[in-house]
Amino acid sequence: MKIETERFVEKAKEGLANESQREVLSRLPVLFKGLRDYAMSTLPDARAALDTGAAIRTNAIARMPELLAQFEENITKNGVTVLWAEDYDDAKEIVLKLAKERGVNMITKGKSMLTEEMGLNAELIASGIDTFETDLGEFIVQQAKRTPFHIVGPAVNITTDEIADLFVKVMGVERTMDLNELTMQARDFLRHKFLSAQMGITGVNMAVAETGTIVLVENEGNIRYSTSAPKTHVAVMGIEKVVPTMNDALHMLRLLTRSCTGQAISSYISLINGPKRPDDIDGPEEVFLVIVDGGRSKIYADPEFREVLQCIKCGSCLNSCPVWTKVGGYAYGWVYSGPIGAVLNPLLVGEDRAKDLYFATSLCGTCKSVCPAGIDHPKLLLKHRERRAFGDKTFGGKKPPLTERLIMSIWSWGLKGNGRYRLGSRLFRLAIKPFVSNGKLTRLPEPGRGFTEVRDLPEPPSKTFRDHWRDAVERKTDGEERSTT
């Protein structure tokens, strides 16, 4: 997928100015977060369930290399061919080779964020293979030639009107605004694709090491269709998806569906151990699993950022984020948006390229409070800022400009002594004097410009708190107040 993380500010402004999008976004926290909060409340102890989820994912990532080896061994025994890919290009080459060897000319695809990272669809289509996204939202996004707006609801921002027009254009159907009718149109169209596809490609929600099982979670049945109708099923997973036991997977499942869509369980859960066995009535004849590193082992190797890999891509941090629900998903400029995008994208596309993602946040911590995988987003956002401040190059960072460093040095110096602090306070009052009108600062120059663009600042009072305190101490003689000067 094309990287546009540098354009965050510009695209955020576009998002803010898009009224129909703002309207949709204003309803999302009520809808998604409301459903999520309710679904979590159906657990006997929601906090304990989240903590358990965090423990499972922390443990899984800490033991990732060992668990991957165990998983590979077990799923291979189950009859799945495991193929390892170091980067996106490797992974695309593997999938393409599998398709070409089998003379595949049509593929149905289940929703997978990793394949979005890789840009797999474009590659397959360029090689002459008809590739169809089959998740309704993802189908709409693909046909509209857009990018996913939300990890879970990729087309949540697209209006019924736009979809109606799109379907007329793409499928030649009669225009309708009836939601059920629209869904039936897509279903009808896709059913023929499922029946003629020779290969189905899916992602992986979880990989269970002890049993060698792939877990797939969905509500539409399109993933199950893609894994069972075509002769060949190719699953693509990132190395971070592994969990130790089926018990762990089932607990994460409880949290995943609740966090995603506010469901106690989704309509379909597929546990795939391998290809069709002789007495099975259906299923693919062969199953391949492409395990992709794609920059993840580099994150694993960095103890400060490792916990990012705990993410299970539930999207709940987006739904409750006060920034995401204002600017929308496109602003983030790459596959992942919202708080997880702000911590993960910089590690995958480069810290300097994605600088605004980790600065354009108030660090309010709502993301952390809803995360089922124990990710401390605010801590990681600060970590990114710290890496940048020191010009750390591990993830493509760059030192901030000299002026920024200079301001910080002067400011910090001024705070290191009472005398300088008082002097600074006086100089500050003098410097802003020309901008005061009616006791207010309504238009400051940089670096305060942005603040007063939206708000008025009170003119700093001539007496600071310490002045008041000193005066009070001087006035009093009864010793009620102790000054520790």
Add this chain to the structure above:
Amino acid sequence: MNTHVALFIPCLVDQFLPDIGTDTARLLRRLGVSVSYDPRQTCCGQPMINAGRTDKARTLAQRFIDIFYDASKDSAVVAPSGSCVYTVTRHYPELLEGEYKKKALELAGRVYELSDYLVNVLGVTDTGSGFTGSVAYHHSCHIVRGLGIMAEPIALMDAVPGAQMLFLPDMDVCCGFGGEFSANYPEISGAMVEDKVNKAVATGAEYLVLAEPGCILNIRGYVEKQGLPLKVLHLAQVLATESGTMGKEAAS
């Protein structure tokens, strides 16, 4: 029970909102607590941490510990700000090493956000406030999610006989301040504060009360720029209001 408090007055309060500091001191004294203030204190270093400058923040953290550690051995440190308390209690121990880290961890146990101190240390909910008016309460991020303090300010407000509490929808959603975020991303931050203020105005409350100085600068600044009638007050200002003084001090 600690009956002495070393005041930790954030730089934002010292420089822009000194009333919050004087009201905090007045309130504590009225509740029988003796109060001291060491004027060597400047800033806890939160802006440096938020900018990623842990080196600069570390120096300020050590300085803070030098000032407060010994002075508060037998008492508590109290601040009318959750984010500054969060900086001291949560960031300092991670920032520092060796002897300073030990001191930071120990100090973290006696540094309190104002409402936390009043309710959980002093055991007070009725502060004898003479405040009157209809009120919506906003939970600031670092107090509610950072420090986990949600019931305390509400209990304190509920115990004010003249305060009519109104329900503010999404009361724990960020107001969009975030320090340098508010200056660097005015469009996004502006949309957030607009949302917060619209919801507060829709409650019909005369006052929006909260306990975080940064959020006060943000929300009050927006209200003033828009010329809205909503009055924005710090919890300390409400609680410190003496009977019969309403309309003279607190609302000024």
